[in-house]
Amino acid sequence: METREIFSGVNSIKFNQRFNSDEDCYSYIAAIKWEYGYNCKKCNNPKYIPGKKPFSRRCSKCKYDESPTAGTMFDKIKFPLLLAFHIIFKIGTKKKGMSTLELSHEFELRQKTCWEFKWKIQQAMQSSLLYPLQGEVHVDELWIGGPEQSKRGRSKGSKKLVVLGLEKLPDGVGRAYAQVINRASAKEFKGFFDNHISKNAKIVTDEWTGYGPLKKEYPGLEQRKSDEGNGFIDLHIHIMNLKDWLRGIHHHCSKERLQGYLEEYHFRYNRRTSMDTIFESLLKRMVVNDPVRLSTGISEG
Numbered sequence: 206m207e208t209r210e211i212f213s214g215v216n217s218i219k220f221n222q223r224f225n226s227d228e229d230c231y232s233y234i235a236a237i238k239w240e241y242g243y244n245c246k247k248c249n250n251p252k253y254i255p256g257k258k259p260f261s262r263r264c265s266k267c268k269y270d271e272s273p274t275a276g277t278m279f280d281k282i283k284f285p286l287l288l289a290f291h292i293i294f295k296i297g298t299k300k301k302g303m304s305t306l307e308l309s310h311e312f313e314l315r316q317k318t319c320w321e322f323k324w325k326i327q328q329a330m331q332s333s334l335l336y337p338l339q340g341e342v343h344v345d346e347l348w349i350g351g352p353e354q355s356k357r358g359r360s361k362g363s364k365k366l367v368v369l370g371l372e373k374l375p376d377g378v379g380r381a382y383a384q385v386i387n388r389a390s391a392k393e394f395k396g397f398f399d400n401h402i403s404k405n406a407k408i409v410t411d412e413w414t415g416y417g418p419l420k421k422e423y424p425g426l427e428q429r430k431s432d433e434g435n436g437f438i439d440l441h442i443h444i445m446n447l448k449d450w451l452r453g454i455h456h457h458c459s460k461e462r463l464q465g466y467l468e469e470y471h472f473r474y475n476r477r478t479s480m481d482t483i484f485e486s487l488l489k490r491m492v493v494n495d496p497v498r499l500s501t502g503i504s505e506g
């Protein structure tokens with residue numbers, strides 16, 4: 206195993222000093238990619254000589270020359286790697302991230318280019334699904350992209366329905382996740398619960414009938430009258446903040462893209478007390494490039 210110097214922190218001056226050329230970035234990616242050793246992708250040979258491109262490795266047997274970015278989310282990007290690193294740093298560490306319009310101005314790239322790269326970052330920000338919400342979890346739905354609706358129903362036109370869960374701690378709030386769904390039904394809620402909430406959690410929802418059938422699998426589920434003004438305040442503040450952010454940063458988009466924004470928001474939100482490692486963790490995800498699909502609760506049709 207090789208040692209490498211991990212970049213941590215949110216200080217942009219230090220970031221600029223550490224990464225000021227494409228070479229710096231290639232070297233960083235190579236160190237992550239081959240952190241646990243090298244084996245040729247074509248013939249599995251563990252020996253290599255330096256390749257032709259910066260920090261690439263050339264198999265000593267079959268001569269396959271592998272660049273650090275091959276097979277990563279940085280493969281074939283249309284702008285300098287240095288810009289890509291700076292975009293990731295900004296999106297990861299700025300409290301509200303950056304819209305594609307802001308990125309396009311700051312980095313002098315076409316907005317479409319920023320949009321495409323940001324989509325990659327959002328895919329890397331997807332929940333690993335390994336750490337479901339625990340303890341007391343409050344759940345509710347919200348509408349995105351239209352006037353508030355009091356009636357429960359299914360998504361129509363540009364309006365999209367989202368289900369959201371938030372951990373309620375004795376002294377505040379913990380982590381949160383959200384998922385786009387087609388309608389406020391038990392089947393769609395179950396998809397979200399199975400992805401993001403522990404079976405042992407004490408789940409609190411309002412009295413909507415769609416949640417009732419989930420009590421079988423989630424015995425801790427309790428339904429409360431929503432007009433009692435009890436513990437739902439934190440959930441509603443969270444929903445308000447999420448909606449404000451979405452209004453400022455995106456307009457009409459597909460359900461899949463909306464899911465990307467929900468993942469981005471909660472990736473940062475769930476790491477708000479450990480911001481120092483955000484860049485490293487994002488970069489690792491982009492290099493390892495686990496082909497996880499962006500999951501929404503949307504079933505076909």
Ligand SMILES: [Zn+2]
Binds near residue numbers: 248265266267268269
């Ligand atoms: Zn080889």
